[in-house]
Amino acid sequence: MRIDLHCHSTASDGTDTPAELVRNAAAAGLDVVALTDHDSTRGYAEAIAALPSGLTLVTGAELSCRVDGIGMHMLAYLFDPDEPALLAERELVRDDRVPRARGMVARLNELGVPVTWEQVARIAGEGSVGRPHVATALVELGVVPTVSDAFTREWLADGGRAHVEKHETDPFEAIRLVKAAGGVTVFAHPGASKRGRTVSESVIAELAAAGLDGIEVDHMDHGDGTRVRLRGLAADLGLLVTGSSDYHGSRKTCVLGEYTTDPEVYGEIIRRATGAFPVPGTGGA
Numbered sequence: 001m002r003i004d005l006h007c008h009s010t011a012s013d014g015t016d017t018p019a020e021l022v023r024n025a026a027a028a029g030l031d032v033v034a035l036t037d038h039d040s041t042r043g044y045a046e047a048i049a050a051l052p053s054g055l056t057l058v059t060g061a062e063l064s065c066r067v068d069g070i071g072m073h074m075l076a077y078l079f080d081p082d083e084p085a086l087l088a089e090r091e092l093v094r095d096d097r098v099p100r101a102r103g104m105v106a107r108l109n110e111l112g113v114p115v116t117w118e119q120v121a122r123i124a125g126e127g128s129v130g131r132p133h134v135a136t137a138l139v140e141l142g143v144v145p146t147v148s149d150a151f152t153r154e155w156l157a158d159g160g161r162a163h164v165e166k167h168e169t170d171p172f173e174a175i176r177l178v179k180a181a182g183g184v185t186v187f188a189h190p191g192a193s194k195r196g197r198t199v200s201e202s203v204i205a206e207l208a209a210a211g212l213d214g215i216e217v218d219h220m221d222h223g224d225g226t227r228v229r230l231r232g233l234a235a236d237l238g239l240l241v242t243g244s245s246d247y248h249g250s251r252k253t254c255v256l257g258e259y260t261t262d263p264e265v266y267g268e269i270i271r272r273a274t275g276a277f278p279v280p281g282t283g284g285a
């Protein structure tokens with residue numbers, strides 16, 4: 001039984017449509033595939049409609065989280081996609097652009113800069129508003145000579161005086177929300193140090209104590225030493241161990257089923273979940 005529990009579609013940043021993803025998963029010889037788009041369940045209906053017989057779909061998502069200033073991803077499986085609190089949090093993460101830009105305007109006002117939301121919205125026009133538009137407003141007001149001069153610690157650079165961080169979920173809150181929606185949580189690629197700072201083992205222990213179900217160990221961003229270390233940590237903390245491709249279609253080099261999850265672990269994930277059941281394929285459209 002070949003089980004791949006981490007795949008993206010065009011519902012987030014993958015290049016396969018959800019229908020293409022499940023067809024490609026069947027063609028790759030998988031028995032179980034999970035659809036885990038970033039902060040989105042938008043692909044479920046299309047994937048289910050196209051699901052080939054012999055392939056089982058696990059519905060899920062990969063939630064954008066941040067703890068102690070460190071970004072991290074939390075896989076969530078088989079939660080109820082309509083549960084209101086978790087749904088609201090996913091929308092907050094996805095629809096964060098306007099509140100974030102408004103927050104930067106407010107910080108600038110506190111610093112004595114007379115920028116207005118109307119001005120920033122006018123500069124953004126039809127595009128989705130972001131930091132460059134706030135920076136352009138600072139140029140218009142003569143606060144800085146060029147847009148790049150606004151991207152400094154004095155103004156809008158990461159950690160700058162008027163910078164507002166993207167909204168990302170506290171992972172302890174994510175665990176609580178997913179559990180309340182009947183789902184199971186697995187910390188995605190916890191040792192992926194190429195992406196930036198990683199969460200410490202002591203924080204992983206705290207997450208385990210807060211109800212984290214497992215950690216993803218077999219992943220393309222983990223070297224052999226990292227896998228050995230994480231397997232030991234999982235054993236110490238009583239966490240499930242998963243493996244998965246983190247497939248993004250042609251956006252990344254990994255292939256479906258490149259890493260897989262042990263059927264016993266998969267069985268335990270299904271046993272713990274109460275928010276949704278895996279969907280068996282019936283032939284597909």
Ligand SMILES: [Zn+2]
Nearest residue numbers: 062073188189
């Ligand atoms: Zn990720």
Ligand SMILES: [Zn+2]
Nearest residue numbers: 006008062246
């Ligand atoms: Zn991913």
